[in-house]
Amino acid sequence: MTDGPPDSGLSSPDALSAFLRRRSEQIAQRWADLPLFQAVFTVTRDEAVEASHAVVASLADVAAGGRLDDLEAAGFLPVRRQLIAMSGSRSRSGLSLAQVDREFGALRDAVLDMLPLDQAGQDERGGDDLRLPLATLFGTLRVVVVETMLQENQEVVLRQRQQxxxxxxxxxxxxxxxxxxxxxxxxxxxxxxxxxxxxxxxIVEHNATVAILDITGVPTVDSLVAQHLMKTVASARLMGAECVISGIRPAIAQTIVQLGLDLGHVTTRATLADALEWAMDQRGRRDRDPRPLG
Amino acid sequence: MTNPSSIPVLDLGGLLLVSIQGELPDDAAVALQEDVTNAVASTGSRGLIIDISALEMVDSFLARVLAEVAASSRLLAARTVLVGMRPAVAITLVELGLTLPGLDTARTVTEAAAGFGVSIARTGGREEWGA
Structure with missing residues (x-):
């Protein structure tokens, strides 16, 4: 960390990096007071300051790398996990993507506010040439945050689908x-x-002669679902097992009729109990009443 | 019977049993159709059981042959029961739209025989084998 005035020979990313490192402590202190860090690190303020330091350091690394608008910049990697934790904690407390994005945007304003102070007396333009790279850098940070949030959501969806x-x-x-x-x-x-x-x-494993498909827990039946059920029933029949569909609620019965779906020769019952009765009856009939030869 | 299918048609006292072991080429299927129909006619059987539990694949041609065997047997007053179809075969046939509506089905040969009023009593072995 250099405490001297910015070297006039530095390109603006390097100057930005130097500025971030130089003012790391003040920036971290300011950020720790922002709603974002306050809300995430509720236990102690020191924790928030420490986290802020980490983010500032990684931003400085990215700036030093000169690739201000590169989402894949290596500098973002160390804080990615922390950004996930922070954005995750914010969205869990009910904030929308836009609100979280705005909170991360506030980080930039805190740094921009500091720019004139830092540059006072050293640069008559008040650090104006740092504003643009700074804005670019924080823009990238916001995209990284949004990207990680979306990725996180995507993983949750995939995991749940699998479950x-x-x-x-x-x-x-x-x-x-x-x-x-x-x-x-x-x-x-x-x-x-x-x-x-x-x-x-x-059916193969248990040598089943009767199978009950209970759809009590199926919220809606559309033509696609009906088609799948019919296919299942037809396959079971080919294998030598009778199928009965039970748990058809009145609303679903009406939907099926209104959609004009033809459940054909599929046996249906209102409740699982009715289906069980039918199944036992069916077994009895098979045993009692075979169709003899000749 | 110009081209015997080499698949035996067993006569269990008025009940015919055909067990297809292994994949069936198209010409063998046609020969089998002929054999079975002849056997039904000559024995005067009222029941025909076709066991396909060994088949891992049934194509649309074989499915049609089976349906035709059932239909022509019905003309000769015999009822046909298809036995032991595997899940994958059933799913494939249904996806092809071949639900074989005219065919009766059963899980096991014992059960199909019971459907004809012929009881095959257990004479040993384990319960789960063939039930």
Missing amino acids: LLEMTTPVIKLWDRLVAVPLIGMLDSARSQVVMENLLEA
Whole structure:
């Protein structure tokens, strides 16, 4: 850290870097009082100051590297995790992306305010030639913040989707050669595929003659979902198992009719209990009433 | 019977059993269709069980052959039950739109026989094997 006046021979990124390093302590103190750092580091102010120092240092590194507008600049790497933590903490407390972005924007203003003080008496222009690179640098910082937030969200979405797929479909053996699948949540193509495969595997495993598809937990049935259900029923039938769809709520029944969906020869029941009764009846009939030869 | 399919058609006392082991080329499928129809006619069977549990793939041609076997057997007063289809085969057929509406299906040969009123009693072995 140099305490002397900025060398007139320095290019503006270097001058900016020198300025940031020189004023690191004051900047950190100012930032620590901003709502962003205050809200994130609630325990002690020292923590906020320390975090501010880290950010200032990495900005100085980026400036020294001369690539003010490069999102991939190596200088951002050390603070990326911290930026994620900070932006994550802010968005968790209910702030929108724009609000978080604005809070990070306030960091720049705090530094800009300091520029005339720093340059007073050394440079008659009051550090005007530093304003533009400074604005560029903080613009990049904001983009990095927004980018990390979006990336974070994307990862959450992916993780949840995977969890949803995994918890989708337990196939339950209800009785000897009787299996059931309680479906929960929206069915899309990927999920229905998993449901279908799991059910068919379970039919083989348990030698099931009857399978119950319970859609009590499915919020809406559109033509795509209906098509998936029909395919599952048809596949199960090809394998020698009868399928019944249960848990059709009145609203869903009306939707199905209004959409003009033809559930064809699929057996349907209102509740799982009704379906179970049907299934037991079906088994009884098979045993009681075979269609004899000749 | 010009070209025997080499797949035996077993007569279990009025109930015919065909077990397809391994992939079936198109000409063998056609020969099998002929064999089975002849067997149904000559034995006067009322029931036909076709076991495809060994097949890992059923193409649209074989599916059509099976449907035709069932249809012509019905003309000869025999009911056809398709047995032991694998999940992957079922999914493929449904995706192809071949749901074989005219065919009866069952999980196991024992069950299909029970559907004809023929009970194949367990004479040993473990419960889970074939049920």
